[in-house]
Amino acid sequence: GSCPRKPWSYKVTAAIPCLATAELVEICVRLLELQTEPPFVVIVDTGSSPKEFAKIEALRSDSVEVHALRLNGVLHPSDFPAIAMDLAFSLCRSPYLFATHADCFVKRRDLLADMMELARIHAVAGYEISPRSHRDWKGMVSHTASMYHMATMDKIGFGWSLRRLANMYDTADHRPNPNRPNWPDTEILGNYILRLNDIQPHLIGSELNYARHQ
Numbered sequence: 001g002s003c004p005r006k007p008w009s010y011k012v013t014a015a016i017p018c019l020a021t022a023e024l025v026e027i028c029v030r031l032l033e034l035q036t037e038p039p040f041v042v043i044v045d046t047g048s049s050p051k052e053f054a055k056i057e058a059l060r061s062d063s064v065e066v067h068a069l070r071l072n073g074v075l076h077p078s079d080f081p082a083i084a085m086d087l088a089f090s091l092c093r094s095p096y097l098f099a100t101h102a103d104c105f106v107k108r109r110d111l112l113a114d115m116m117e118l119a120r121i122h123a124v125a126g127y128e129i130s131p132r133s134h135r136d137w138k139g140m141v142s143h144t145a146s147m148y149h150m151a152t153m154d155k156i157g158f159g160w161s162l163r164r165l166a167n168m169y170d171t172a173d174h175r176p177n178p179n180r181p182n183w184p185d186t187e188i189l190g191n192y193i194l195r196l197n198d199i200q201p202h203l204i205g206s207e208l209n210y211a212r213h214q
Contacts, residue, residue, distance in 0.1 A: 007065075007094065011039075011094055012037060012112055012116055013088075013092045014039035014042070014112075015042050015097055017085065018045055019080070027105060028102050035113070036109050038063070040064075040093070042067065042088050043064065044067045044068075044085075045066065045068045075163075076176055081160075082160040082162050082186045089148075094150070095151065096116050096147055096150060097147070098146070099144075099145075101143075101144055115147035123153075123194075123199050124146065124147070124149070124194060124202065125146065126147060126201060127204060127207050129141065130142070131209075132181075132183075133181035133182045133183075137182070139200070139203070141191060143187055156196075158193050162174045165192070166184060168192075171184075
């Protein structure tokens, strides 16, 4: 790479899956750049139109990478963010990864520094996922604003793949099924792996669907 400061010289990478939200992504990136510990940013577009993707691609800089998934189809809507996060984990070249959304705007200037310290102690820190229809959701960490200690994640084989999750439980087809609502879902595989390794995420708050939070 030709950039003077390499991705591995940052303490944290911020991963942002997105879809057709160029204006929001730009705000998200600019706020992350104001952190006391600025991250290297990895944007993963999951299928925006060429016009919208051109706006996202324009955010590329020495501290911002832009990647694109151009999938011909997936079995489940949550495959898009899950595949994007698996890619982001593979691309991460820093000790920590901060997973967030394009519509999550960081207000505290020291948030990433504070969450890295929490992840150093607990391996994972973030918000509890919003209530789900399956019984396992309580205590699971979401990927709205969560921090991961990557050496620990590598050791335990942390991942996001819905296919991998389904195969672990001998489910041949992971397409949406009304008999198992919200299962599989984006964060479930990783949370099961955390539980198998007796890792309890440090939860900094809770969420609700279809609601604005501060």
